[in-house]
Amino acid sequence: MRKIIELKGVSKAYDGQVVLDHINLDIYDNEFVTLLGPSGCGKTTTLRIIAGFEQPDEGQVFFMGEDIAALPPHKRNVNTVFQRYALFPHLNVYENIAFPLRVKKAHGDEIDTKVREMLRLVGLQGFEKRSVTSLSGGQQQRVAIARALVSQPKVLLLDEPLSALDAKLRKDMQAELHKIQRASGITFIFVTHDQEEALSMSDTVVVMSEGLIQQIGTPTDIYNEPQNAFVADFIGESNILNGIMLEDRKVKFHGHVFECVDSGFEKNEPVDVVVRPEDVDIVPEEKGMLRGVVTSVTFLGVHYEIIVDVQGFKWMIQTTDFCAVDSHIGLFIEPDAIQIMHKSKYSGMFGDYSSFSNEFDELSDAAAEVEEE
Amino acid sequence: MKKEHNALRAVQRAVLAPYGVWALLFIVVPLLFVAYYAFTDSNFAFTTDNITRFFTAKSQVSTDAGGTREVYTYLLIFWRSLKLAIISTVICLLMGYPTAYILSRASERVQKILITLIMIPMWMNFLIRTYAWMTILQDTGILNRLLAAVGLGPVHVIGTETAVVIGMVYDYFPYMILPIYSVMAKLDMKLVEAAKDLGCNGWNVMRRVIFPLSLPGVISGVTMVLIPSISTFYISQKLGNGKFYLIGDAIEGQYVANNLHFAAAIAFILMIVLLVCMALMQRYANRKAVA
Incomplete structure (x- = not known):
């Protein structure tokens, strides 16, 4: 498997409060990785550093072997699904999904083909002209995923994307996300504080606490062979x-x-x-x-x-x-x-x-x- | 539940009643009077003469070559008002938009201080502000003395269209900044992050996200500057030395001359034109919002 993202000794502090303490993490191609931990464990900060919204105080971030510390977010081949979706309210469903292609000045035909492909992937055919503010939470979620996937990034970052949905919908979306990841072949890095979600979807779970990685492993490893009392207690x-x-x-x-x-x-x-x-x-x-x-x-x-x-x-x-x-x-x-x-x-x-x-x-x-x- | 709801409605109505009466007495009734006067003669018999007069009245003006030329009096005045108002509005927008943007991104303390600085001139009387500009812009005024001190000038500003525009821009600038600022300050920064994440550089973030989302603020800013500038008469009288007769001057002149019916007709036409302008702008904004 090809290493796609590599964090080496990454540290970050806000106002003297350490959020990440020399994190080392390798993420491979076509993997579904979950960063799991309680609030304040540093999982969202890790995600924002990969996206380029935050700069690490120390350490390096490699993307396919290349140090990307100086690369601004819009030049990174990484897209994010935000916690509250952050859809553009002035654009309809179609234009929200087409947004990254329009920025790249893609051709009209190409845009149309790709947007329709994405609408099919997330099951929103027929919603093209709808205003995004008129959609339910689950539908907005799908638009956000389609918008982040349409330009075929190498990595998709998902920041607690299911936390605003009700329990039933959440279960459906978990299965859906898993399916989309398999179908697209794109590496997913998923952040959550819900251990059940982490176990059911991921290839690899990264358990974090207090700015440190407690354990990295498959869901079965993490559950059956926890390495310390924190992991044992947090998972199940x-x-x-x-x-x-x-x-x-x-x-x-x-x-x-x-x-x-x-x-x-x-x-x-x-x-x-x-x-x-x-x-x-x-x-x-x-x-x-x-x-x-x-x-x-x-x-x-x-x-x-x-x-x-x-x-x-x-x-x-x-x-x-x-x-x-x-x-x-x-x-x-x-x-x-x-x-x-x-x-x-x-x-x-x-x-x-x-x-x-x-x-x-x-x-x-x-x-x-x-x-x- | 239902009962409570009705009770709430009753309270709302009671609270709104005084304003309703106010609006009826001092907004709706006067507007009806304007329309009534515009379409009647001095005996209050129906006529469209006042309206026709606006579009057909002609007069002689001297040209630069020394001769005279016949012009449609009120159409010329109207065109001049519109031109100066549009120039002032565009200048306010070009200066106000970046200012509002920078303001909305500043720290909370800086925002408070700058907003206060922008508002302070509004606390002073409008007439005094205009008089102050007379003193500044006069041929022997502060501006020319400053220019002379650095070896420049003198420039002749007072009595030109430039002076009128400067006055309008100064007086109405806050009305442009404040609505744009209030929309920008509420803008969800996550949307900016999302745009960057999806490949936008700084310019694209501005063009594709921030500007379209701030359009409602821009529209109300433009409305709040354009309308008072198009109907002003005081600024042009004081800073234009009375040389630029504007539509507001025309209304005032007819009113002072006790020609109420024609004054009402001019006001009526102005109102219709402004309403059409606003409707067009609103439609543009809506289309932009859907596209």
Whole structure:
């Protein structure tokens, strides 16, 4: 695969506040890359540096091997889909899409062919003459994508393009975006704070926090083998426990020695242990590796989400079997369900569900979205 | 819900009522009177003579060669007013547009200071401002003394069309800047970013995005400068030394001479022409907005 964009030691600070801290990132041809992280993690700044709207304080940006630090946005072969679409209100749908071609002084016939091709790609045939202000959010989104793709850039940058849509439409657009990326063969760099979105669409996910890249990998890698407590917590639900790596493939937590599949740690190294809620099997108390008391049960349709108190640590378990509150159960964990991580500065910050409630989770998500505005 | 809505409507109506009465008494009724006077003679019998007179009245003017020439009096006056008003409006636009743009991109503090500076002359009486320009532009005035000090001049400005244009531009300039500025200040900077992203250099951003989006401001600026300049009489009397009889002077002259019906006819024709101009401009702007 051909390397198309390369960031080398890129740093950026606003008023002394570090937003990006020596980022190194390679992006390859025809890839769907997602920059994922909470607000203020530096993902949008990274995107704006690639687009040319911001200059890095330090480091270099290469585009197909060429340093593009001095290149203004209009000379970069990179287009952006903005968060609020930024369609031109004085132009209709057709002219919005034709805009980049008109700037390049393309021929009328060529413009017409390409615009109609784009309208077909995003499913907006028949909307040519409509005013963009009369369109729904999803339709405006499609116009923005068509406008950014019509001049066939090497890379398309998408800055939280789905955040203004409602949940149903969002799902449809995710699938649509994936399809468009495959059909156009253009590299997509997608920014979001929604981990589900990131996992479902991307070839590569770049998890960011506090101006640093926490992990780069495929969605499966990121989910199954998180490299630190931040990634484990941010992507999906995780039980994160303090453990001790006794030797290769043997880890001790909750006073019990478990078999696992990880190796290469030092003898008796303190580690973070991650177990996903869906990977815990519920067994009769006497057959369990661990024993606990159910403290709450929430029915979520596909499964129950139960919180189990094991020696004071609250586990989250997702199961299709109903367990009553206050019942005593046993926990059984397969070796390959255990993921071992080195200690990091995020250790101990996440992974215990003692203060957990669904409502609280949603509240904090909403707050994050408002901040992004 | 419905009840509340109706209550709200009632309140709105009550609040708007005083203005409605005002508008009826002091805008609609006087306009009807203008039309009524324009189409009646001194006995208030219907006639189109006043209108016809505007288009047919002739008079002799002396030419540069020393002879005389017959001209359509009021058409000539009207043409002269229109010419000076258009020149002044174009100058205001050419100076005002870049100023408004730079202003809207300045820091908030600078914006406040500059807006105040632009508005300050408007707080002074219009007559005093015009008199000030007389003092400046006179043959022995401040301008010529300054020019003499640097070894230039003297220039003869007072009593020329240039002086009238300078006066109009000075008096009406803020009316051009402010509407353009208020549209520009509200312009979404994301659109500028999007244009750059899609391949526009600075000039293209201006031509394809900023200018079309600021057209509503330009239209109201042009309207607010063109209309008072076309009907002004005071500036031409003071700075033109009375040599440039404009349409406003004609209306005033007929009115002072107690020729109310003909004065009303001139005012009526002027109004119709301005309405047509504005409608055309609006149509142009709408077409531009759709295209």
